[in-house]
Amino acid sequence: MKLDQYSREALEKLNSELTQHLELAQGNRMALDLSRGKPAPDQLDLAAPLDQPLQSYIASDGTDARNYGSLRGLPEARALGADLTGVPAENLIATGNSSLFLMYIASQTALNQGLWGDKRRWSRTATPKFLTPVPGYDRHFTMSETLGIEMINIPMTDSGPDMARAEELVRQDPDIKGIWCVPKYANPTGCIYSPETVQRMAMLPATSAADDFVVFWDNAYAAHDFTFPRAPLTDLYQAALEAGTEDHVLLFGSTSKITYASGGVSFVGASDSVLDTLEKHLSVMLIGPDKVSQLRHARFLGGRLEEHMAEHAKLLTPKFDLVEQILSTELGDLDIASWTHPSGGYFVSLDVTPGTATEIIDTAREAGLALTPAGATFPYGRDPDDKNIRIAPTFATLEDLQLALELLTLCVKLVTARRLLEASADLEE
DSSP: OOGGGSOHHHHHHHHHHHHHHHHHHHHTTOOEEOSSOOOOHHHHHTTGGGGSOOSOOBOTTSOBTTSSOOTTOOHHHHHHHHHHHOSOGGGEEEESSOHHHHHHHHHHHHHHTOSSSSSOOGGGSSSOEEEEEESOOHHHHHHHHHTTOEEEEEEEETTEEOHHHHHHHHHHOTTEEEEEEOOSSOTTTOOOOOHHHHHHHHHHHHHOSOTTOEEEEEOTTTTOBSSSSOOOOOOHHHHHHHHTOGGGEEEEEESTTTSOTTSOOEEEEOOHHHHHHHHHHHTTTOSOOOHHHHHHHHHHHTTOHHHHHHHHHHHHHHHHHHHHHHHHHHHTTTTSEEEOOOSBSSOEEEEESTTOHHHHHHHHHHTTEEOOOTTTTSGGGOOTTSOEEEEOOSSSOHHHHHHHHHHHHHHHHHHHHHHHHHHHHHHHO
16 A cells, blocks of 8 residues: 555554654664675675786787886776777776776866867856756766866666766756766666667757766666676767767776776777877876886677676676565655666666655665665755665675665665654645
8 A cells, every 4th residue: 555545543553653763773883885886795706807917017009007108008908898898909098096086187187188189168158057967876966066067967767877867957058068877777777778768868068058068878787787698889989970979978987896906907089189198298207107007908808898798797696686576666666756776887777765865865864774865866965855865786785685674674764754743734734
């Protein structure tokens, strides 16, 4: 039965029972955490062969990986990046472990120096703006805010951002300089951008009123499928070549959740001219990337990326199955929440009754469960409906995950029941 169809007496009884369960959970002093999408130790152990000594440090082009140089990365590292991202190896830079670092460098370059070797730069606009699909990735929002870039929300759909809205906005406002995208297993909804969305995204710079508009394509979960062969994602770079917008797309990826989060390889893909600009900017800060790490990754993952990710899937699938099972069992018949059903990636997006997410997260925290703060999946930490909760199941053990989800669903039911009782009391008055 739907919760809003409960009688007042039934709601009061439920509230009493749930409150007792919550007090018991608080007394148990649990320390549960579903706040960040981190690989679990058993996932990290899958990359243990990286720790074995290399038999040779000489790369395929003769480069000694232990020395300076090769700012664009080793050829075999870029080939690995091509397998991961779909961008041709010659259009990639491979560097250290953080694609977020590359996004920041690219944003800063576009803002202050420009990406095109001419006078175009975002700082010539008093208030540059970015489109931000929501719910979305909090670190994208933090980066934009830090750089002084205003953010404009675009609703997410099951097939990606609302492209009609995005197209309308970029045609009207030349101050809009870009859009953030997580195109496969989007953070946090887990959707995959449809072929039509990708094609329209490739055309977006051509329809923009700004001549320095850039699509930031953060394909962080490109290989993070639960079933194989990998689910397809339409090739943005090829679509941009066909649309003539290749100078206005930047594509990012990394091995951070494939091998070691702290010691992987990251990639940025772009046209030749834009890569030249980024390389020039990077050369001020770096004499060369960690090529030993690149060589380890290329030799470990080369030709077997899918095989390696299938081992990750064996560890992650039971956790996401458990999320689906508990959410369905505890909330499915009450009509007080909805959630996504991803077939890959790192997150589940839970929408609760508008106006209750903050209280649910606070109540869970008091009982020992850490969740991503309310509003984190929206720019400036403001969810206008206060309804979205991001669930990150990957790091917890199955036992802890079950306890955490049971506590979370308890809090969802308790807070919603209390709101319904309050509304009922208001009506009686």
